[in-house]
Amino acid sequence: MVVQSPEQLTQAIKEEAHRLGFELVGISSVSDPPHEQSFADWLQEGYGGEMAYMTRTEQARRHPSTWLPWARSVVSVAMNYYTPFPRETHQAGAPKGWISRYAWGEDYHTVFESRLDALLGWIRNTVGEEVQGKAYVDAGPVLEKGFAGLAGIGWIGKNTLLISPKHGSYFFLGELFLSLELPADQPIRNRCGSCDLCLKACPTDAFVGPYRLDARRCISYLTIELKGSIPAQIRPLIGSHIFGCDICQEVCPYNVNIEASKEPAFQPREGLHAPELIPLLALNDEQFRSWFKGSPLKRSKRRGVLRNVAVALGNLGSAESIPALARLLSDPEPLVRGHAAWALGRTGTTEARAALDEALARETDPDVKVEIAQALTGGAPSH
Template structure:
């Protein structure tokens, strides 16, 4: 029996799948570690059009990202895995609460990178001990085309919003991969079940989808609030509303979510302080308070300055003139990024005479060119 377990590919797949489910993964599939010509071309077109924005690492890692065997030549198979992070609430419910900030569902619990990678290592260790193969584990930060790999492995398909959709979990899956030297037969790839639906495309506040299955990251609120390092472009500030970290609009409206279930993973349960945080409290965060509040959270990686920039844009959209004094205090913040966002937010809320008084004063004393431009533009 032991020999059959070690040599029969179908039995090995069944055993890996069972162990993965035991460790908390919701779905498992298998794919070959071969480059896909159409996927590589799609990525090349995306980069050629500059739609990656500030994410220069995508261009730098293009060859490794496009071909798994460039990343690791010994790889023969990919074990693609998904962990359910389905919410137990409507992710869009806070859109009509302008005094509160919206944090993307995926970031309301513990950092999924740590959780998924820990489980991948447990599974990888078991596979290595059981079958004597070599392997590498990846989750998000490595140059791996996760969604195409997951589609090839049959655990979902890339929807029109470019994210993975599962018939069982909707749009709520964290992905991870194990590259292995085991030569395992691939599962049947998943087919597209979007049909004529375009709810995700129509829901996007910034019209970030130039066409179905194409995303211009430079217009995406998730990109703007997380990856983008400079001021939020003026054209998208109003559309951001009160979204302060990420955006779930295109995910939340997917009809396949009717089959989704709330995650049972404790680490992904939302922290109370992130389900409906008061913008006023978040605007007051200094660096140490920011680090303390977001310890163990993916939000921590954007840093205090970018986060408070996002909060200030949301405050500017709140129509709450009572926040003007709080925003005024940030006009002298040490970070130009925060000062510039404070200028715009104050322009939306302050008494015009008071704003002109502040403009005259700060234009005389502001050294940063981008902040000066904000004063001049408002």
């Protein structure tokens, strides 16, 4: 293929990206993202919680030309992952939990990386000369939403997510940095208006204001990014969420009547939409790795997922979960034992109390002992 101009090449790149399965494609220059100072302020105020990788890469995220001096353009791409399976509004039968929609299918990193590599190969073949390129998918020091906004894919909404007027916010983002000078697309205006449904719907009050999220209170952060103990005062607000949330997306008017994803990799794997919780407590490390092979849930590891499941069961107050939670009081992971104790304390039954009494007598970890003691007295651990 012979491309006559940068404009023709840009159009051809977009067509190829669409052919590869990316619903949204936009191009921007490699400049400092428009909200880089807001990002710095967000980190300074501590709203990033324990996401130390954000602080380590702050300057690179704010000033991409300092570490990609050869890059001239960024191709931002988005792929829809929405599937029309509803959130269960009541618990009938076995207690079930909620996993964020983005994690129902295969790991999006794998899907995106292979297709962005294919797009880069196509560009090199088309241009007929050496083109430097580097793809990133939620793993490099890139302010993805900033570049996608510059490229006209959407605007950053009050819930801090990128929103497309036609496709809502249920999509993954990826970037391909190129050494080519390409015509940039125009950003689109913010269309949130006076709507604040997302801010009001958050059960943990994680939004300190429009466009301002305190990750330390966000259910997605607490169930995925946080590696240690979930603060006891927030646990009751998490409900039955065991990996991610989605509430601020579910109430967004732009996510009404959006098309479902046609991508096979993002269709729900068996057991990941509203999973039964009690069977998850029985998974050992090997079973966990096997069950969640190729799934985003592997990121939280067994200890994190079982921590979250214990909290969900404590909030649901299911008496049938007591034997499984009691067995967790002997789990090798202190984090799991502590949260199982909290969950048992929430049930308040004689059986739960007996299990806690027995566990307290043998427990050696000081933090877990505090959790068990507080569960027995009905208080909350001070952490």
